[in-house]
Amino acid sequence: MTPLALAREQMVTLGKSMFDRGLTPGASANISIKVEEGFLMTPTGSCIGFLDAETLSLLDENGNLISGDKPSKEFILHKAMYDQRPDAGAVIHLHSTWSTALSCKADLNPDDVIPPLTPYLIMRLGRIGLVPYFPPGAAELGAAVREKAAAHAGILMANHGPIVSGKDLITAMFNMEELEESAKLMLLLEGKNVNPLAESDRQELLARFG
Ligand SMILES: O=C(CO)COP(=O)(O)O
Numbered sequence: 001m002t003p004l005a006l007a008r009e010q011m012v013t014l015g016k017s018m019f020d021r022g023l024t025p026g027a028s029a030n031i032s033i034k035v036e037e038g039f040l041m042t043p044t045g046s047c048i049g050f051l052d053a054e055t056l057s058l059l060d061e062n063g064n065l066i067s068g069d070k071p072s073k074e075f076i077l078h079k080a081m082y083d084q085r086p087d088a089g090a091v092i093h094l095h096s097t098w099s100t101a102l103s104c105k106a107d108l109n110p111d112d113v114i115p116p117l118t119p120y121l122i123m124r125l126g127r128i129g130l131v132p133y134f135p136p137g138a139a140e141l142g143a144a145v146r147e148k149a150a151a152h153a154g155i156l157m158a159n160h161g162p163i164v165s166g167k168d169l170i171t172a173m174f175n176m177e178e179l180e181e182s183a184k185l186m187l188l189l190e191g192k193n194v195n196p197l198a199e200s201d202r203q204e205l206l207a208r209f210g
Pocket residue numbers: 027028029030042043044045046071072073074093136137
């Protein structure tokens with residue numbers, strides 16, 4: 001199997017896994033994988049639970065369509081992540097419930113949205129960033145993500161949802177799941193007497209795994 005054929009198969013399989021586990025509703029979300037030709041991307045309007053390996057959008061490195069259906073309107077977000085994070089091999093954007101709920105809250109720290117509650121988010125994604133609201137597909141949203149992406153592999157887009165990168169698609173998926181669980185913990189613990197990790201513990205985790 002060629003690397004491109006493998007990427008197609010993995011996008012279909014992991015997209016279905018995320019959809020089947022309720023991580024994103026309806027025809028929300030988009031996924032991309034860096035490939036030799038450029039990028040493999042989910043087509044606009046597609047449901048990630050029912051992707052067709054043959055109609056996925058294949059783009060060159062500038063985003064021009066080589067083959068397949070019309071790509072996601074959010075390609076600019078994915079491209080911003082790849083440009084700013086040379087190690088990124090895949091990018092996922094979902095409308096997952098807890099991260100999206102968190103993205104709607106006021107008074108978040110745009111460079112550190114989620115407090116250090118448990119080690120794994122810190123180990124996988126470090127600090128989570130936040131960009132202001134702009135409409136889906138807007139150039140301003142792409143520019144805002146581009147500005148944050150060098151410092152953050154996980155970003156919440158206000159009143160919209162999360163976007164994460166990873167060295168490959170399975171890593172990006174695990175990163176997204178950790179972000180979603182951490183957003184859930186943060187919201188479940190709101191108003192409770194929480195004992196967060198010490199900043200020194202977070203620094204140690206960032207130094208070892210960040
Ligand atoms: O999540 C989405 C918009 O933010 C879905 O858009 P696409 O269907 O164009 O990928």
